[in-house]
Amino acid sequence: MNAANDNTARKGLREWWAIPPRSGMQRLIFPWEYRHVRAFGIVRIVGGLVAVTAGLICLSYAAYGWAAFFLVVGTLSLAAGYWELTIARSQPPPA
Numbered sequence: 001m002n003a004a005n006d007n008t009a010r011k012g013l014r015e016w017w018a019i020p021p022r023s024g025m026q027r028l029i030f031p032w033e034y035r036h037v038r039a040f041g042i043v044r045i046v047g048g049l050v051a052v053t054a055g056l057i058c059l060s061y062a063a064y065g066w067a068a069f070f071l072v073v074g075t076l077s078l079a080a081g082y083w084e085l086t087i088a089r090s091q092p093p094p095a
Helices: 013-017 024-028 037-060 064-090
Strands: none
Touching: 037 064
16 A cells, blocks of 8 residues: 555656657657657658649749748748658667
8 A cells, every 4th residue: 555656657848848758959849749750751741842832833923922931931841851751760660
């Protein structure tokens, strides 16, 4: 009845953010996103391609402001997706 408290659950937001353990710039990724980093990287790349396509369509209709917006958003999304895929490649395979 008087056993030691074996509760290993982390308490608080700071401890929750540390699960799973990551280092450096990888701490910028949400924990639930980091657990499925390959899938989120692919989704970001697909979204980036859609945004770049929308930017090119806007560019063909001479809507330069919207074209710049979509091209910037698409480029940033493609870069983030590539970064997440490189993180996924650097992880060891699941046991």
